[in-house]
Amino acid sequence: MNGRKTLFMTFLFRGLSAVLTFATSAITARYLIFTGDRGDFQTSTTYATSGQRFAGGYSNYFSMSLPRRPDEGTQIVQMGNFMMFLFSILVWLIAGAVIWFGHPSTIVMFSLIGMPLTFLFGYASRLLNALNAISELNIANVLQAVSFLVIYVVYILFNRHVGEHYRLLWTYRIWLASWAIAVIATMLAVYRHLNWGDSLKWKWHRTEWKHFVQFGTWSSLALLLGYVNLRTDFWMIGWVLPYDTATRRMVSVYGIAVSAAEILITLSQSIATVVFRKMSASGGDEAGVVTENASRQTLITSFITACGLAVAMPVLVVVYGVHKYGGAVGPFYVLLPGLILKTVSTLISQYFTNSKGKPVTLVVISILMIAFNAAICAVLIPRFGMYGASISSTIAYFAELASYVYWYSRISGRNGRNLWLVQKSDFRPYIEMASGFVKRVKSRA
16 A cells, blocks of 8 residues: 555544544533533543553554564564553552552542553554554554444443433443453454464563663653643643532533544544654654654644634534533634644654654653643633633643754754745645545546
């Protein structure tokens, strides 16, 4: 499959993933009676996904090493199995102790249980990406959402009159089951590509350990902090304001705005997925050219998608329920410009980790941006509520992109303007795609 077709198919699957995520979010919003419960569920899932980002940093080591040392692939995966599965088991043991002795809230309890599943899925999907198994990766990226949607709809059909407690409880349980399905299927796809055998073993390798710890730790911190930066506005509402019924409702409504706006990030990841392996295996100016082209394409794709979302948002809110979630429209429009910039920053960040092996750059920038975002949120949220959170994020995302462009210029020695200054040639794929579509329509008319 050529690069352009691969990118197109990946974009379609990312679009499908965004549609499925919207569908599941809308169904849970409709099925859960109390608005605050939907917000609690979303908060729990974001906590669990933060664990995926942390573990994903260590997975980055294996996904970076495979393209560069394909002859040692079995050894690399054996080490990955050893570390990632044991790490997941350890977190489950800690979760069990916290639940048994600490009696945490439902939000914390289910996020702790689900976190290791997100670890393992992140590890498996990174390996598929490193193996250039893009077709299988595309399927893996929608599998959790499909599983949740199918099981949840079946559950609703047979449990339409149960109380709110059981509705929320089974929403969490089905969410965990969908992640388990995604993990098993994705790991099987990885081992099939590696021809089973020794790749199934868990084995510690001294030669991998030092690099794994050095690179993986910094990369994990970078990814975790990057995710915290993405979630700061959403979490700060519940942290800054008293967590009463009104705040829980605000968290839920703002969560709808965040979910809708972040469809941009889901779609932009199609470009990052396709260039991931090439960026990891490249060095010098070649990696810079790949990054710059992908960055500009991400900017164009995100802008086009944002225009479509801006038109569609009022309709999306109607699906959720205007009387419950109509207040999400305003903050959504404020968030949208910032998330266009965020998609570009996320793509550029791969250059520092996968090409240059310098995740410390991401750590420094993320810490600064989290502090900056949190400070603005602390001032604006008590005064403007959800609008304060969305304004804070948009300002922080602009500052983040400016920081990445600056450091890219310093480290690569190339002109940072090439990351965002769109060229006429960048529109060629879109013009060709539109022209081909028009020709097909005319030929059938």
